[in-house]
Amino acid sequence: MSQTQKSVREDGIIASVSGPVVTARDLDARMNDVVYVGDEGLMGEVIEIEGDITTIQVYEETSGVGPGEPVENTGDPLTVDLGPGLLDTIYDGVQRPLDVLEDKMGSPYLDRGVDAPGIELDKEWDFDPEVAEGDVVEPGDVVGIVEETITIDHKVMVPPDSEGGEVTEVKSGEFTVEETVVTLDNGEEIAMRQEWPVREARPSETKKTPRTPLVSGQRILDGLFPIAKGGTAAIPGPFGSGKTVTQHQLAKYADADIIIYVGCGERGNEMTEVIDDFPELEDPSTGNPLMARTSLIANTSNMPVAARESCVYTGITIAEFYRDMGYDVALMADSTSRWAEAMREISSRLEEMPGEEGYPAYLAARLSEFYERAGYFENINGTEGSVSAIGAVSPPGGDFSEPVTQNTLRIVKTFWALDADLAERRHFPSINWNESYSLYKDQLDPWFVENVEDDWPEERQWVVDVLDEEAELQEIVQLVGKDALPEDQQLTLDVAKYLREAYLQQNAFHPTDTYCPPEKTYLILTTIHTYNDEAFKALEAGVPVEEITNVDALPRINRIGVQEDYEEYVAELKEEITEQLRELY
Structure with missing residues (x-):
């Protein structure tokens, strides 16, 4: 049932509305709780609490919403559904599957308040157990395998926040993601579906120094400015210099097992190109469709600005989930500038003290939190996996001295500087070799020496x-x-x-x-x-x-x-x- 048909419980009432920022009175809530706002049940998140007034950023258009309408608190932070079905899917910024919503609405133009689970709850998956009765399992252990796509086997894991224990019952066959497939002696029931808060990093054992390159098939990147599996990179450049094409090339050809592509505030026609192209593309490493190992998150510039702020967290949480299975994941964020602009707009509506160029004072901290979740990890189940984060930056007028670019450069270890002059001369990829750099070269050289040539x-x-x-x-x-x-x-x-x-x-x-x-x-x-x-x-x-x-x-x-x-x-x-x-x- 869509949220437009949902009856919103009155836990609080709306006091004021300012664009995507809504204040509510008499709402018993905690920071980052998800709430439903107004008669239509628009999805939002608590971002400030001051006395009896709770401030909410709403992930949908708020026109027509007024004071006195009800606000319902779910009591839970913004989470994503994790389980088989994440791949070969296109989501919006808060993990609503766009194809499912389009079928529900009968139109590509979505009504406000519509909702759908992040993964199909009714679809049955063939569960092949990896444990037997009497086995002792711990958090993160793999209890079974599901063929998620023709390319990727989905590993069903014990949730990280589980206590673990001895397996008393294990099932085999076809089940939905909510049905129990393994039962432990403490009564805990394990299903294929997990939930995880997007703003909280999934746990790992240790973060290790990456020593294997993320081979992209782009000569200037692999040859001069390589990035490691588990590394971080920024692609800043002015309009028309080729940021999106470079990220498309990386998404298509980088030797990662899983691709998470986050279109964050970019033009709709560019995201349409990705959505149209990717299902048609052949994976060069397997010959199967590229979408079989890809998840797309589309939050274009005409979508509500608040959801843009959450879409990168949605993307990296999904990436961490596949990392826990032992996969190498490459996450493309296009672009982090639009994400930062969303933060600036929300911050200004909250009347927070502005920092440089109006961006919030915590801009650098938020960027750091995002990129720090990338890395090469030893997981809690003993496997190794990586998340490589590659963020495009769109500095106004190509000015690399602006705050988003400068703060990003302090964090990432690979810098691919796009140059408008090279693009005008039809030199592509238009990466300026005099300004770009990679701090991974020394630790990756042994791999190139061993796998390519000594010199x-x-x-x-x-x-x-x-x-x-x-x-x-x-x-x-x-x-x-x-x-x-x-x-x-x-x-x-x-x-x-x-x-x-x-x-x-x-x-x-x-x-x-x-x-x-x-x-x-x-x-x-x-x-x-x-x-x-x-x-x-x-x-x-x-x-x-x-x-x-x-x-x-x-x-x-x-x-x-x-x-x-x-x-x-x-x-x-x-x-x-x-x-x-x-x-x-």
């Missing part, structure tokens, strides 16, 4: 050195022109040109170049390095720089990215470049 760190450092030198030379070129430079510096600029065009650029819309494995990334780099070494030998032998840079084989470097049989192509190309350059002297 991976040295090759990466060579790229950084060449690009740094190019940046210095470009300042001179703008003053006096390229021809005024010595020939060795002109040659360095030509090598850097191939690094930019063949290595740093990547076509997200080309069926082959859209994903580049680390092995291919390495071979592209070593091909350019081969050209560099042979070209400088020719220069030392007296060959004019114009002849060196006009060698016939060189343009083929830019085509390595689109080659499927790249190993054979690179071997032939290296040999061709070497032969043609040596023929000059």
Whole structure:
């Protein structure tokens, strides 16, 4: 039954309404309790209590709501339903399944007050037990397996707040998420469904140093600025610089087991593209639909602002749930700036003392709370899992000195700075290699050395050195022109040109170049390095720089990215470049 048909119990009455902020009188409530507001039962959350006045942020449009209407307190904080059925689903910011609501309303335009459980309560799942009578289980232990999607097995766990005990009864077969599948000697009944407060991190044993990269298939990220599984990253950039496309690429190709994509206050057309594209996409690692390991949370810019504030918590709580099963989860938040703007609006309506640029004084603390929930963990059940948090930031006018960007940079360890000038030059991904950085490089190098090539760190450092030198030379070129430079510096600029065009650029819309494995990334780099070494030998032998840079084989470097049989192509190309350059002297 929808909330529009719900009769709201009068635990308190509305005193005033200011946009999404409602005050109630005579309401016996605690901080963060979920309440139902007004005759229509709009969902809200207690955010301030002062004497007899309780302040509530409402997750829905409040027009038409007035003083004197009832407010009902549930007595519980905002929680999410956790269990099989979370994947291949699209939610709003407070975990209401949008497809279920659309079926209920018969329209994509939702009425206020409608509600639905986060997971289907009537659907039966085939439960395959992993424990037997007499086994002793503890919080977090896996008691059974359910095939949630064609890609992911859902592990039914003892809830973290359980006391544990000896199994006295275990069932096998098809059950709904609310039916008991395991009974313990203390009388506790375990079902497939759990609930967890979104603002509270799920418990873990220890947080460990991550040492495995989250391979994205994007050359500039894997090659120069890698992120670890369990790491944190920020993608700041102005409008049109490619934040959303970069996050889409990560969601499609990052080697995480589970993807949680949170569209937080972004334009509806961008979220529509995600919703339309993802069900059609093939998972490159399994060949199954990508949605089979993805959960989408859509809270677009035209949706109520208060729900935007909760959607990132909803997303990371779902991510932690799959982490507890031992999966590697990648969470994309697009964008945390819109989340911060929602906090600013609610804070201003509460008449709190503003901080920098009107943001609340606790902005940095809230950002820290979110990103700190990412990490590589040893779980309470002995397994290991990770949550990688990648947040897009939308600084107004591309100003990286604004508060959200600056506070985010103090927290995250990977910074992918998008550049509007690169985007205007059609250089994509438009990540500025002079401003970006990764603090994970040293701890991830052993993995690349073991799994790709021994000299991976040295090759990466060579790229950084060449690009740094190019940046210095470009300042001179703008003053006096390229021809005024010595020939060795002109040659360095030509090598850097191939690094930019063949290595740093990547076509997200080309069926082959859209994903580049680390092995291919390495071979592209070593091909350019081969050209560099042979070209400088020719220069030392007296060959004019114009002849060196006009060698016939060189343009083929830019085509390595689109080659499927790249190993054979690179071997032939290296040999061709070497032969043609040596023929000059």
